[in-house]
Amino acid sequence: MAGEKLARALKDSKPKSGELSDLMFGIVTSTSPLRIQAESRMQLSSEHLILSRMVKNLTITITIDGKSGSAQVFRPLVTGDRVSMLRVSKGQKFYVLERV
Incomplete structure (x- = not known):
C-alpha cells in the first residue's frame, strides 16, 4: 500500500516532455524584423x-593611462548567423544562447 503511494507520487512528479528544455539550432533569416529558421x-x-547578451550589441569603453578607447565585445545578429537556442516555456519561447 505505502509502496504504491510512493510509486504514484514519483510518477506524478516526473516532468512532462513539454516542460523540459531542448537545445535547438537555427539560422537568422532576417534582422528587421528578427526571424530565425529553427x-x-x-x-x-x-x-x-x-536574446542573450552574447547576441546583442555590446561596446565597452576603457581608460588606460589616461587614454580612452572603445571596443565591440559582442555584435548584433546578422542574416546568415547560425545560433544555438533553448526551447523554454513549454515550447512558446526560445532563448538564443550564442552564435555557433
Missing part, C-alpha cells in the same frame, strides 16, 4: 525569442 522546421519571430 532546424528547418519553423520560422520564429521576435515575439518568441529571448
Whole structure:
C-alpha cells in the first residue's frame, strides 16, 4: 500500500516532455524584423525569442593611462548567423544562447 503511494507520487512528479528544455539550432533569416529558421522546421519571430547578451550589441569603453578607447565585445545578429537556442516555456519561447 505505502509502496504504491510512493510509486504514484514519483510518477506524478516526473516532468512532462513539454516542460523540459531542448537545445535547438537555427539560422537568422532576417534582422528587421528578427526571424530565425529553427532546424528547418519553423520560422520564429521576435515575439518568441529571448536574446542573450552574447547576441546583442555590446561596446565597452576603457581608460588606460589616461587614454580612452572603445571596443565591440559582442555584435548584433546578422542574416546568415547560425545560433544555438533553448526551447523554454513549454515550447512558446526560445532563448538564443550564442552564435555557433
